[in-house]
Amino acid sequence: MRKLNNQRTALIAAAFVVGLAVLIGALVAPKGLGAADRNPDGSYTGTQLEGTTPAQWRMIWGSDPAHNATMSWTTAADPKSSGVFYDTQSHNGELAKYAHHVDAKTGRYSDDEWKLWYNHAELTGLKPDTTYWLVMVSDGIASREFHFKTAPDGDAEFKLLYGGDSRSDRDGRRTMNRRMRTLLEEDPEILALAHGGDYVREGDELEDWVEWMTDHELTVTEDGRLLPVIPARGNHEASGPIYDEIWNTPGKKDCNFYSTKIGDEFLLITLNSNISAGGNQADFLETTLKDNAxxxxxxxxxxxxxxxAVKSPGAALEHWVPLFEKYNLDIAFESDGHTLKRTCAIRGGKPDATGVVYIGEGGLGVKQRTPKPDRWYFKNGVTASTLHVQKLSVKKDSLTVESITDKGEVYDTYTAKPRKR
Ligand SMILES: [Fe+2]
Incomplete structure (x- = not known):
């Protein structure tokens, strides 16, 4: 009898512990993520890499996000078949009801230790300014249903996020990912995140990317909305192949520079400061600026x-700034320094109201450095040492950039007016 009582007590205690863990999990785990995505203590562990379960989801935008988008994910086994079911209405994961399906191309990430596979499904022929609902499926194992909104066409108003340097401080990165999710939940006009590079510490180590991609799941909203990424390569991604395997080779291979048009009146040129800034990259920049004058x-x-704000200038100063000024770029977004910064408007190496403003410079999850506010271009500008992300509000009569801290405070606001073009 005593033995039975002991067993009963143990069972009640175990049930209490499990119940407590579930309660903590419900309180602490990100909204919209399932029980399998939590550690027993309730902390977030990400979708488990198990067999062909779609995990580490990320949506990638390239040159024409009104009509194309790439849905990418990772599997722990090599799938025989992999693809995305999608439609302009929700079907709550009932695969037979989705109007469209596209196969994913798959391959093993370049890493000796980790055996993981990338899956890239390229969605084409999409309608602009439209919400698409999708499910990733690898060898019959489906993800939950997600959705995203394509870019608008015409002379549209919308919002974007910009940020870089999400390496080295995982807690900070998760904080900023949660901040971006909150911004997206509060403001559905936000379409995507332009990332300025240095995602991870060692771009040739898949382990670092596994952590990054897992943490990126935290940007998904409670109701399953994805935050597409427009990626740029940083120095910590070096020239290794994993970057292209993660991001489906944005731009051409060994180049990774390209332009993105959102609507008819917004151009974002993504450049690669990790290869020669002159030569064909400078030619591409000039042609793109000229074609979109x-x-x-x-x-x-x-x-x-x-x-x-911290280090010495890169090759952009010699090769790209003269073109920015010649064709009257509005804003150059820069990363790498691990500070918040906004310069005055600059032309010809001095303050000039008709010039280009430089905003950045890396705060998505990296220990912040001490900026040098005495540099001449910060007179009438701003520097700070705080994690941050920039929110761009693109309107017909203004382009506003708010620098938002990890706490959600607006630290700096800059507004540009349209130039005469
Ligand atoms: Fe960097």
Whole structure:
């Protein structure tokens, strides 16, 4: 009898512990993520890499996000078949009801130790300004249903996020991912995140990317909305192949520079500061600026700054800034410095109200450095040492950039007016 009582007590105690863990899990785990995504203590562990279960989801935007998007994920086994079911309405994961399906291309990530496979499903022929609902399926194992909104066409108003340097401080990165999710939940006009590079500490180590991609799941909203990424390569991604395996080779291989049009009046040029800034990359930049000379808003995104808050200038200063000024770029977004910064408007190496403003410079999850506010281009500008993300509000009569801290406070606001083009 005593033995039975002991067993009963043990059972009640175990049930209590499990119940407590579930309660803590419910309180602490990110909204919209399932029980399998939690550690027993309730902390977030990410979708488990198990067989062909779709995990580490990320949506990638390239040059024409009104019509194309790539849905990518990771599996722990090599899937025989892999693809995305999608539609312009929700079917709650009932695969037979989705109007469209596209196969994913798959391959093993370049790593000797980790055996993981990438899956890239390229969705094409999409309608602009439309919400698509999708499910990833690898060898019959389906993800939950997600959704995203394609970019608008025409002269549209919308919002974007910009941020870089999400390496080295995992707690900070998770905090910023949760911050971005909150921003997306509060403001559905936000379409995507332009990332300025240095995602991870060692770009040739898949282990670092496994952590990054797992943490990226935290950007998904409670109701399953994805935050597409427009990626730029940073110096910590070096020239290794994993970057292209994660991001489905944005731009051409060994180049990774390309332009993105959102609507008719917003141009974002993504450059690669990890290869030669001159030569064919400078040619691409000039051609793109010339071809889009009449586009109202023109921005660039690259990693190593021309007007840094901490380090010395990169090759962008010599090769890209003259073109920015010649074609009247509005804002260059820069990363790498691990500070918050906004310069004054600059032309010809001095303050000039008609010039280009440089905003950055890396705060998505990296220990912040001490900026150098005495540099001449920060007179009438701003520097700070705080994790941050920038929110761009693109309107017909203004382009506003708010620098938002990890606590959700707006630290700095800059507003550009349309140029005469
Ligand atoms: Fe960097």
């Amino acid at each position: 009449k586009v109202r808003w023109q921005c660039a995104n690259y990693h190593r700054p021309a007007y840094p």
